[in-house]
Structure formats: C-alpha cells, structure tokens
Amino acid sequence: MTTTINASTSNGLVTTADTSGNLALQANGTTIATAQSTGLNLASTGLVFSDSTTQTSGSGVAKAWVNVNIISGASVINASYNISSVTYNATGDITVNFTNAFVDANYIATMCAGFSTSGANPSFLIANRIASNGNEQAPTTTAMRFSIDNTTGNANNVKYAYIAFFR
Numbered sequence: 001m002t003t004t005i006n007a008s009t010s011n012g013l014v015t016t017a018d019t020s021g022n023l024a025l026q027a028n029g030t031t032i033a034t035a036q037s038t039g040l041n042l043a044s045t046g047l048v049f050s051d052s053t054t055q056t057s058g059s060g061v062a063k064a065w066v067n068v069n070i071i072s073g074a075s076v077i078n079a080s081y082n083i084s085s086v087t088y089n090a091t092g093d094i095t096v097n098f099t100n101a102f103v104d105a106n107y108i109a110t111m112c113a114g115f116s117t118s119g120a121n122p123s124f125l126i127a128n129r130i131a132s133n134g135n136e137q138a139p140t141t142t143a144m145r146f147s148i149d150n151t152t153g154n155a156n157n158v159k160y161a162y163i164a165f166f167r
Contacts, residue, residue, distance in 0.1 A: 004031075063107065064098050065164040070148060070157045082165075092148040092155025093131035096163060101141040107167035109139075113148055114160040121150035123158045131155040 003017040006026035023035040034041045064082035068075050075086040075094055087095040113123040130137050131147035132155070139145075146163070150156050 060166065062164045063102065063167050064096075066096060066162075068094075068161050068163075069159050070094055070161055071159070072157060089130075089145075090132055090155070091157055093145070094148070094161075095143050095145045096165075097143045098141075098165075102165075102167055103141070105139045105141055107139070107165050109144055109146075109163055109165050111146070111161065111163040113158045113162070116150050116156040116158055121152060121156070123148050123150050123156060125161060125163065 003020070003022065004015065004024045004026060006014045006016075006029060008014050009028050021037065024031050025033045025035075030043070032043045062081065064080075066080040066083045066086060067078040068080075068086045069078065070086075070088065070092075072091070073088060075088045077083065077086055082099045084097045084099040087097060089095060109127050111125040111127070113125050115121070116123050126147045126149060128137050128139055128145060129135070129147040130145065131149070134147075137145040144165070146161075148156060148158055148161065
C-alpha cells in the first residue's frame, strides 16, 4: 500500500496511509502520479501542459531550443528553452550555450536557417564547425558551436536560425 491523497468530488480531500513510504496522488479515485524512492511516475496521460498538450515520455522531448537572429556583431534570442546565451564568435559562427548541462555530449541538434541578412542565398547551419577555418569543434555538455554557410560556401549571418537539441 501507499499513502494516498485523493481529491474526490463527493468526499472532498481523502487520505489513507500505510508505512510503504510511497505517495499516490489521485483525482476522483484515479491515480495520476506515484512518488517513490526511484522517482515520480506519472499515469498514462503523462504531463498535461496548460495548452492541453501532453507528453508521456522524456524521450524525444527537446531538452533545449532557440529561435535566434544572427546579425552583424551580435545574436538576438527571440525565444528559447534551456539556452543561457548564443555567443556571436564571428560572421556565420555562433556557440549555443545551455542553461542546464546535458548528462553527456551525446545529444543531437536539428536546425535550419533562413536567408542571409543581406537577403541573398539561402543559408544552412553546420554543427560542430568553426566558420573561419572549417575545423571541427566537438560538442560539450554545456555548449555546441555552429557555422552558418550560404549555398556558395561562404560564412554569413542570418535573420532567423532555429535549433533544437534532443537527448
């Protein structure tokens, strides 16, 4: 058995207890979460967010993401999650820094970019690359570096870059 807290529409708040050390949260008799020494286990509905979307697994959830403008000499974050900053290293060369470090550097990034700030040639992001010399820059648990190239292979800034990280 567990200690159960049930918010009942007919009986109000009802609690039962034993000595298991577990805690069950119920809504009208249906268990929605159980807290144990191994962690918090959610019912099959998983997390329900304020916009009514749900998430039933931690896998496949973006652990960090950013919508950023890369302009001459600066980066401007429009919106982000778990991103502390985007460092402007040089034209077409940025480093995305995480607020909370990943457990290891075995995460993935998916990304896309718009046209260059001059409006010519679509752009694309290349992960783990230093724009000025093309050398590899290995990802770390706290950051990942990107170069932004146009279709002619030249480094350039972009008005919009979108990057999401998964682990």
